[in-house]
Amino acid sequence: MKFTLNWLKQHLETDATLTEITDALTIIGLELESVEDRGADLGGFVVGHVTECEPHPDADKLRLCTVDVGEETFRVVCGASNARAGMKGVFAREGQYVPGIDFTLKKATIRGVESCGMLLSEREMALSDEHTGIVELPDDAEIGARAIEAMGLDDPVIDIAITPNRGDCLGVRGVARDLAAAGFGTLKPLDTSPVGSTFESPRAVHLDLSDGTEDACPYFVGRYIRGVKNDPSPKWLQDRLLAIGLRPISSLVDITNYINIDLCRPLHVFDIAKVEGDFHVRLAKNGEMLPALDGKDYTLDGTMTVIAGDTRAEAIAGVMGGENSGCAGATTDVFLEIAYFDPIRTATTGRKLNLQSDSRYRFERGVDPAFLVDAAHITTRLIQELCGGEASDLVIAGTEPDWRKAITFRPERVATLGGVEVSKADQVRTLKTLGFEVADVGTTLDVVAPSWRHDIEGEACIVEEVVRLLGYDKVPAVPFSRVQNLPEPALPPALRRRAMARRTLAGRGMVEAVTYSFLPEAQARLFGGGSEDLRLVNPISSDLDMMRPSLLPNLVAAAGRNADRGLKDAALFEVGPQFADDTPEGQSMAATGIRSGRTGHRNWAKPPRTVDVFDAKADALAVLEAVGVPVGSLQVAAEAPEYFHPGRSGVLRLGPKNILAAFGEIHPRVLKAMGVAGPVTGFEIRLDVLPKAKVRKGAARAHLVLSALQPVERDFAFVVDGAVEAEAIIRAARTADKTLIDEVRVFDVFASESLGEDRKSVAVNVVLQPTEATLTDADIDAVAAKVVAAVEKATGGTLRK
């Protein structure tokens, strides 16, 4: 919302400076976006009268001007072709900074003639690119006065951001009212005196809205004005519109734009000669066409409101007028439309047509439903002032919508909700300045918000008004103390686990990434996703159109991008959501990671190796252990999803059903489809299905029994069938003697023809931990025999002799 300082002062009687006003705007919630004060840069230049203009003795194209600035005269060498005796121009004297050429003027000698100062072009004033000649000021410009005043540029332009609830401040008067309520002056009265009529309007207005759609336009005030002259508007009006970036067109058009910005009252003026019959407010016919004032044709539908003549639509209600009945230079008789259009319908229409306008912007935020008749008189007066003409009676259709809402307000709410003590008298004064009706009925106030404040709905809104205009800085900050001395843990168990997973993986040398929750559909499909309920209706690009079924594809893609930059050995992880469907239950949290390339850089002491499935398994186990899963009870099964290598992948599960994690090398076909070089190994942990941490009585650990006796180790090598899983051997060995056997470790695996076809040797180290007495050789032999028997029975293998 742009306006100028003088424009504001037309409504606000104030001694406040520009800076005081711009600071105040932000403080009361009308946030200052920018202030353009051209006086700051250009204020030093004065009106100079060229009294003489002679050719330069030594240069054809240069002239020698004598410039009178009142108290002094200067001799200036000037190259402009329009420099001539008698004209008035913009004079910059020696020592002044000229912004357009970024130069501070010095006395100069040009072709042997001394030149003191400069007559400026618009480009030199940094106003435009215009440089065909120097600026010519009006003849009546006062010699020696500030040039920008003569140019109409001395009025600072203020731009503020208006929040969606403050449609009333989309008019300069609304801004002035807020400033007045904040103590920055007084709101000047508005001349709403009726403009008399000389005839009865020959055209009527009909609200042709069927049942249930009357809200589209409940109230319409029209007026026929005849005999107007639609010349260009006067300079003051053009200057104001230009200052805020609007192009002056003609008096009638400029008046509608002006009233719109000045009073937040969108209106329209029809050239009556081009409208057949009466005016009808109706819903458009499906497919009805309307060429609008922006030069484009719009196809309307039955939800949109139009203002029509007897035969065709002439304007899109609240959005834009039609080209057919727009005002032009030849227009003599006009019909003024001041109506209340429904905000939602106006917004919907504009959105459907993709048509924005200053009018729509205001209607969709809600204009003042009680400001139609007054606005008609104000507008008529301005039209008559600038264009002449005679006005008809007002043509009124419908009635003013009921906007009055009584609110019972407890003044103490300013303290109990707003946190600051404000006397009832001060509250009442602020509210009244804002236009509220306030009646003191004892302990409470009966409040009615003004017709232009649709945003005021209850006590909280009134508290906001009082506190806002007092200044939020006046509210004392109160320590927000805890209810109890020590806080509860902020993280619920699930989040604590997530944090543990994250920091465990980072502690294992992996780097955390945060990637988008969406990805290309093709990648979603590679990882078991791509269901239609997870496809974005309006993705920002076709590459980001599907919610991710897994975190792996983004990480694999990231590894690929890093490899393209020369960083081939990536270890990345992410802890985040993945999506199975669009329900809350379909969203789950995963801790997922990948490793690609090798385990590290080449190193003289520790050569790296290619990453493999056991890196992924180790990562997964480390996380599960860190978050309290009893990893000793986990089963490993070769049942990983299809995007893993079928022979080098597995799942970790508790019981047959509850799969906690999958790990493995990513399927080469998947990598190929994604254009990523392998090997890449990865894991995904389903954090939401982990068993709930055991509810314990306190944090005490289990009783610790330490044996004073030395453990004994024995190694065994078994020759088993190639398909026998190491897990089976470990489990058999471990259970051979549950009291004595403390640990079973696989320390060697190899296959060789000497063992027989498809046979392998698995060597295990068994640790025996006596608790009662030192083991004798006989004890040890007995346990060893049990281990051999158990493993042979479980696997069909034999002890390697």
Add this chain to the structure above:
Amino acid sequence: MNNDLDQIRDEALTRVATAEGLDALEAVRVALLGKKGSISGLMKSLGGMAPEDRKAAGQAFNALKAQVADAIEAAKERLADADLEARLMSEKVDVTLPVREQAKGFVHPISQTMDEVTAILGEMGFIVAEGPNIEEDWYNFTALNIPPEHPARQEHDTFYLPGEKNGHRMVLRTHTSPVQIRTMQNAEPPLRIIAPGRTYRCDYDATHSPMFHQVEGLVVDKASHFGHLKGCLIEFCRAFFDVDDLPVRFRPSYFPFTEPSAEVDIGCTREGGAFRIGHGDDWLEILGCGMVNPKVLENCGIDATEYQGFAFGMGIERLAMLKYGIPDLRTFYESDLRWLRHFGFSALDVPSMVGGIG
């Protein structure tokens, strides 16, 4: 006799002193003190002496034996030291060689920043709550007092999904505020929650990402007012940016779900071309907040005549960018290892009010 002994002693000690290496020393020891050694021989000669001489000779022989034995022990130690010295010198390595590599891991600045925010607000008694990323538009908008045709709803650049639940369209949540609604529906006041998480808007340019993170705060009780809101957030900002006297400014603003509403600015300066947070001539918007709109409480079944409270929301990336000098929003999600290592945090650097924030 004494002269003879002195000569024997001198000879013996010379042999011990000049023995080269432990083996040679052992040979000397055997020759002197062994069963057939010369000094042992002297001891044997005592038997043939006259009893009156025996005592004095015995004492002299024993003294000689002890002296030589001590000398041998000392020589042994000296030679062992020299041997060790020689071995260690032969074991010399180039200690300038680099060590075995241990890959370093990092926590993403978004996670770290969320942990910092949680650590500070957790200290004030806030508890973390969560909600789904895919939301019904009722939770994302309607319940938050943003009806379908509200201009604010249009300004949200919402991502839509094809489905509907309970007659409501499915959207990617545009803010973390729907967690307020879910929490208030499911828990009884008093409430103090924060909801960090992913949020989505259909917008992509230098300063907008289609996905970003927010943290939402909600307090519902019978007494918390705008002054508490100010106290809470001023303290938060000062703790987070670790600037004790950080200027914090509250400006009136508008959010459909709060009334009164405010935007919060913190002081900063760009003096000398370097951006710094703290006292200065400029303000920087950092978060939005306000007293919970009674309509929102009522939408969640909470009696707004009895309860009130405040809410706030802030962008995690923005906090991280300001605090850690990260210049570009889009880089957060690119997974560039060089960036992640530069801006990432050690796994052990867990923010807490006891150990410090950032």
